[in-house]
Amino acid sequence: MSDRTDLLLSLADDELVLGWRNSEWTGIAPFLEEDVAFSSIAQNEIGHARALYELAAAELGTTADELAFDRTPEEYRCAPLVELRRLEWARTIARHWLYETADEIRLGELKTSEDPEIAGIAAKMNREEAYHRMHAEMWVDRLLSTDDGRSRLKEAVDELWPYALGVLDDELRPELRRRAEERLERKLAEVDAVPRGVHESELAELLEEMTSVRRSAPPGSQW
């Protein structure tokens, strides 16, 4: 597999799995606005995943659906940050904000890629992600504005920080640290990143659920 396909699949798997996790708030978010917000963000992320899978599928001679749904858990390239099941509000906001901050750094690099398809798709994704970032930053600021919120966010960010570093390649991690510390106005731990390629047990559970309808249909069914 080429480096390009590997990159496309890493991006697509991040967006698909996080999109799925975001959609877990549909119907049960703390209030209606957030139900709508997380559902809409999920729809955007899964839309990005589809476009990225289509580019990868053209190289691999397969389809976006087969890449999204028919691989084994070990074949996924997503960062463990997006795999974690964290149906708790401060952790959800911490993951959302850490991911979107890392994603902005990554898309900023990809926008200048010499590969016109990758540069184009990164620029287009970035326009939509701007709304996700504003939403995430609004929530971080809201949590930081009370003692209770600040302490819950701190616990969640400290737990997820090694995972957040693992979203990015080595050379981009210092920029993530700089941006995160600037907003939180505190230092974050010097820790090893949880790298891609290692999977949390939650990924297999997620894929089991996500593909259950597809697996129940006769092979070759058209959707």
Next chain:
Amino acid sequence: MVTAHEVWEALAEIPDPEIPVISLVDLGVIKNVTIADGRVRIDFTPTFMGCPALETMQREMLAKVEGLGAEADVRVILDDSWSTDRISPEGRKKLRLAGFAPPPPRTAGKLELVQLQGNGFRCPYCSSTDTKLDNLFGPTPCRSIRYCNACRQPFEQFKTI
């Protein structure tokens, strides 16, 4: 043989699947129409990548060209060339009349939440700018929800992208 002008006219009859008051041409998603070797090529720039209407739009375009007695290929262009700035003045007027506040123009710098929380957004019902952001996200990817303090009516605001 069909001409590009005829194709544009036919495409202008296709309503947006989710906001049928405006056409695909008003929405600015058709970047180019070319005719070569007897086939029509439509360069299509999707709006939001997760929009479920994108496939319907493509099917409708193919059917319209078929109705002109020609065959078409739709080339999907995924880059930054579609923006809400591509919505035509006529399209913006139709949006407002249907109760959707049209998107403000793109700004040169980074889009900031504080701008969206400001009151530079006009209510499509009563034209007051005394409106506030209620939710960055709405019923479809392309819309936010605002509330008009003057006529006490929530309304859908097209996002700028």
